Amino acid sequence: MNIKLLVVGKTDAKYLQEGIDIYVARLKHYVNFELAVIPALKDQKGASPDEIKEREAALILKHLEKCDRVVLLDEHGSRYGSVAFSGFLQKLMNTGIKSLCFVVGGAYGFAPSVYKAAHDKISLSDMTFNHQMVRLFFVEQLYRAFTILHHEPYHNA
Numbered sequence: 001m002n003i004k005l006l007v008v009g010k011t012d013a014k015y016l017q018e019g020i021d022i023y024v025a026r027l028k029h030y031v032n033f034e035l036a037v038i039p040a041l042k043d044q045k046g047a048s049p050d051e052i053k054e055r056e057a058a059l060i061l062k063h064l065e066k067c068d069r070v071v072l073l074d075e076h077g078s079r080y081g082s083v084a085f086s087g088f089l090q091k092l093m094n095t096g097i098k099s100l101c102f103v104v105g106g107a108y109g110f111a112p113s114v115y116k117a118a119h120d121k122i123s124l125s126d127m128t129f130n131h132q133m134v135r136l137f138f139v140e141q142l143y144r145a146f147t148i149l150h151h152e153p154y155h156n157a
Helices: 014-027 049-063 082-094 112-117 131-149
Strands: 002-008 032-038 069-079 099-104 120-123
Touching: 002 049, 002 131, 014 032, 014 131, 032 049, 032 131, 049 112, 069 112, 082 131, 099 131
Parallel strands: 002 032, 002 099, 069 099, 069 120
Antiparallel strands: none
């Protein structure tokens, strides 16, 4: 299976990028993983949140063509503990899905067209996190899920 994490805008904070890089490198041991970054929009001055979401949606949808299964990281999505999330991944792998694309939107979330293109939504927490921090939290949880599936001690270490 190929897994892609599609994000809007680069990660500005060096400490977050260093953490992301660590888990991306670890994930390569388990799965073909790609972190794809859609450049942040230019000329946002004066644009409403809805206008920004629509412009980002056009860019996100262009990147989804190769993904067989699209999962949005969204505050209104299903909530999983780490073990249950690993089960969610295993279930998808068992169905023969070739590509899985997780999407982190911009600061204002997703436009309706992106919700329509998605198969699932997952929430990482009831708390709200900076959309750049979500990237680190998600790649760590994805790595944790694969260690759980391989019965490795990381989860309980």
